[in-house]
Structures are given as structure tokens and as C-alpha cells.
Amino acid sequence: YSIISLPLSHLFPPSLSQIFPHPHLFFSPQTVKPHLDTLTCPTHQNWTEGQEETLNCRAGGRPRPQIVCSKGQESLDTESSRRAHRGHAGVYRCRATNELGTAERNVTIWVIC
Structure with a gap:
């Protein structure tokens, strides 16, 4: 027979400070660079001519x-609506910027007549 010697720390549950020696690393950071995704800034949007429409583009960060x-x-304001007309149709370059950088994506607006 062999006898294995284990320290007492293996017999008792560890404290939180032992599991998470740097708890601040597990909280969300104070700053995050901008990001655009398909849910909040769809690349294709259909508008109806004569209707109030808003260019839907939101950024995280x-x-x-x-x-x-x-x-x-x-330029189209993403916070305001406007009465859609054929001149609104086309490809828009959307840029989200904060102190950490910029995210960009093309958004195509189709105006249905």
C-alpha cells in the first residue's frame, strides 16, 4: 500500500478569492470599441415611398x-424618421465611432414605389 499525502486545502472548498484571484477581470470593461451587427444595423432595408421611415442602425460600444x-x-440621421422618397434609395456607409475606434458597414435602402 502507498499513502498519499494531500494538503488540507483539498478537503475544504476554496474561497472566492482563490477561485477568482482577480474578480475585476470578470466584470464588463468600462470601455468597448464600437461594433455593428445584422440585428441592430441590417445591411438591407425596405422603405415604402411616402411612408415615415427611419434608417435602422444601432451600434454597441x-x-x-x-x-x-x-x-x-x-447624411441620414438614425434617430429621426422622414417621409421616404426615391432619392433615399441607395447604399449608405454607416460609421459608428467612439474613443476606441470605428466600425463601418454598408446599408442598402430600397424604396418601394
Whole structure:
């Protein structure tokens, strides 16, 4: 027979400080670079001519990113609605920016007449 010697710490449950020696690493960070995803900023959006429409594009990040969506010299506010017309159709470049960086994606608006 052999006898194995184990320290007493193996017999008792560890304390939280032993399991998580750096608990601050497990909380969400104070800052997060911007990110765009298909749910909050779909790449294709259908608008109906004459209806009030909003360019749907939201970004994640901390601090909250500023979003600008533009087509050429025209910018569309993602917070406001507007009466859709054929001139709104096209590809917009949406940029979400905060102090940590920028995320970009193309969003195509189709205006159904």
C-alpha cells in the first residue's frame, strides 16, 4: 500500500478569492470599441415611398458610439424618421465611432414605389 499525502486545502472548498484571484477581470470593461451587427444595423432595408421611415442602425460600444450614415454628401440621421422618397434609395456607409475606434458597414435602402 502507498499513502498519499494531500494538503488540507483539498478537503475544504476554496474561497472566492482563490477561485477568482482577480474578480475585476470578470466584470464588463468600462470601455468597448464600437461594433455593428445584422440585428441592430441590417445591411438591407425596405422603405415604402411616402411612408415615415427611419434608417435602422444601432451600434454597441462603451462609451456609446456616435453613428453617421451617409450616401455621397447626404447624411441620414438614425434617430429621426422622414417621409421616404426615391432619392433615399441607395447604399449608405454607416460609421459608428467612439474613443476606441470605428466600425463601418454598408446599408442598402430600397424604396418601394
